[in-house]
Amino acid sequence: MYYCIVNPSARSGKGKDIWTGLENKFISAGIDYTPAYTEGPGHASKLMSKFIESADESELPIKVIVLGGDGTLNEAINGITDFDKVVVGYVPIGSSNDFSRDLNYPKEYDDLLKRVTEGKVRRTLDIGKLTYNTMTKPISRLHESEIGKVRYFDVSSGIGFDAAVCEEALSSGTKNFFNKIGLGKLTYGIIAIKQLLKADKIPCDIEFDNGKKVHLSHFLFIATMIHHYEGGGFNFAPKADLTDGKFDLCIVGDMQRAKMFLALPFAIFGHHYMFKGVYKYRTSKIHIKTMLPMWVHTDGEVSVKSDDITLECLKQKLMLMT
Numbered sequence: 001m002y003y004c005i006v007n008p009s010a011r012s013g014k015g016k017d018i019w020t021g022l023e024n025k026f027i028s029a030g031i032d033y034t035p036a037y038t039e040g041p042g043h044a045s046k047l048m049s050k051f052i053e054s055a056d057e058s059e060l061p062i063k064v065i066v067l068g069g070d071g072t073l074n075e076a077i078n079g080i081t082d083f084d085k086v087v088v089g090y091v092p093i094g095s096s097n098d099f100s101r102d103l104n105y106p107k108e109y110d111d112l113l114k115r116v117t118e119g120k121v122r123r124t125l126d127i128g129k130l131t132y133n134t135m136t137k138p139i140s141r142l143h144e145s146e147i148g149k150v151r152y153f154d155v156s157s158g159i160g161f162d163a164a165v166c167e168e169a170l171s172s173g174t175k176n177f178f179n180k181i182g183l184g185k186l187t188y189g190i191i192a193i194k195q196l197l198k199a200d201k202i203p204c205d206i207e208f209d210n211g212k213k214v215h216l217s218h219f220l221f222i223a224t225m226i227h228h229y230e231g232g233g234f235n236f237a238p239k240a241d242l243t244d245g246k247f248d249l250c251i252v253g254d255m256q257r258a259k260m261f262l263a264l265p266f267a268i269f270g271h272h273y274m275f276k277g278v279y280k281y282r283t284s285k286i287h288i289k290t291m292l293p294m295w296v297h298t299d300g301e302v303s304v305k306s307d308d309i310t311l312e313c314l315k316q317k318l319m320l321m322t
Contacts, residue, residue, distance in 0.1 A: 001059060002026070002089075002117065003051040004035040005044050005076055007068030010093045018093055019067055022113050031117060042146065044072050048079030052086055061087050061319065065116060069094015070155055071170075074299035077127065077152050077318065089116040089321040096232035096300065098155050102242060103322055116321045124316035125242045126226050128153045128298075133308035136293040140167050140302040153298035154318060156230040156237075157311055159288060160221030161199045161252070163295035165191050165231065167302040192231070196260060201253070202291050209285040219253030220260065222288060224311050228270070230300070237280075238270030245315030249281040285312045 008016035019035070026033045034051075038044045048064060055062045064086055066076045073090055080086055091112055092100040103123075106112045115121065130151045139147070158166075168191050201218035208214075223230060225237035225248045237248035252260065255277030263275040272278050293305035 001063070002031060002033045003062060003064045004033055005038065005047050005064060005066045005068070005072070006035055007038045007044070007072040007093075009038075010068040010072065011095065015068060015093055018091075018109060022067070022091070022109060025110060025113055026117075029117070038068070038072065038075075042075060044068070044075035045079035048076045048086070049081055052079075052081055055085070060085050063087050063089065063321065065089035065091065065113075065321075067091040067093060070096055070099050070299045071301050073099060074153060074155075074301050077154055078148075080152075083317050083319070087122065087319040087321055091116075096230075098227060098229040098232065099299070101229045101233070102227050102240075105322070119321060121322045123243075123320045123322055125154065125318045125320055126245055127314050127317045128157055128224060128226055128247065129312045129314055130157050130296070130298055131310045131312075132296070132304070132306050133310060134293070134306050136305040136307075138293070138305050140170065140295070140304070147303045151298045151301075151303075153226070155227045155299045156223055156225045157296065157298045158221055158223040158230070159290065159296045159306070159309060160202075160219065160294050161192075161195060162221045162223055162231060163297035163302055164195045164199065166297040166300045167295050168195065169300070170302060192264065193261075196257065196264070199257075200292070202294065204253075204288060204290040206251070207287040208281065208283045210283070216251070216253040219251060219290075220255065221252055223250040224286060225250060226313070234264075234267045235270035236267060236272070243316050245313050246282050246284050247286065247311065247313050249279075249283065249286065251279040251281070253277060253279070283313075284315075285310070287311075 006019045036047050066073050132149050204219050206214045223236045228237050228240045236250040240248040263272050266272045287310045290307045293307040
């Protein structure tokens with residue numbers, strides 16, 4: 001039995017049509033499946049929890065295929081109450097699809113679904129755990145009805161500029177327009193330029209798992225990376241290992257705005273560390289405090305601002321069918 005979480009709104013409403021084509025593959029192959037459509041922010045989490053809770057012990061670990069973008073996958077993972085009870089498959093049909101970039105997925109959905117259901121390849125990947133030590137009243141334009149203190153992520157989490165880009169992109173008419181013409185990835189680049197022009201540079205204090213402390217008089221953003229890419233293809237962590245139990249951090253601070261405009265295109269190819277003011281670290285845990293609350297994202301999903309967060313890397317926690 002395969003449980004399927006389908007975001008019909010993915011890729012500007014094409015998700016339902018893509019699923020209809022894939023559903024025929026289940027039927028023709030005689031594979032048992034139970035589908036469910038998401039109905040709004042946070043619903044994928046509820047569906048995942050429901051599937052796990054209703055499953056018979058003999059089914060465990062259950063197999064859940066998520067069809068949507070990185071945000072849908074993030075929500076589904078946040079609905080997992082016990083990671084030993086579920087194996088996840090993913091069909092990426094979002095506008096950024098950063099999760100799948102490192103996994104050598106087949107380009108055709110039919111081929112990917114066949115590989116997932118054959119079950120010949122399974123991986124165990126790291127996931128991140130974000131804890132909001134403080135949460136502010138400003139809420140993002142597109143958020144879940146219930147905002148928890150703890151949130152998991154599978155690609156990256158960030159505070160500052162990159163999260164502000166995600167917050168705007170979530171409800172952007174620009175994103176919908178480019179998705180419709182097949183250029184959804186341009187959304188993040190256009191919004192990034194806009195946000196960069198108005199981004200505040202705020203002091204922050206960072207503490208690593210070995211006790212090392214770093215103070216920056218001002219910073220633009222801190223990206224806590226599990227995978228190589230975020231924001232629709234920016235290679236912020238070119239040497240990331242998805243299974244080593246450590247984050248690769250990309251920290252941008254003490255950099256003039258004009259130089260940041262120059263460095264940003266280099267990040268697409270992973271060459272941004274050549275610029276002074278761009279720092280990299282590797283750690284399994286990080287504590288970040290900022291002078292003022294800033295937007296925080298997990299896999300591009302943004303709910304609230306915070307000035308105090310802790311992030312931990314959970315080694316090889318997610319079982320994935322690929």
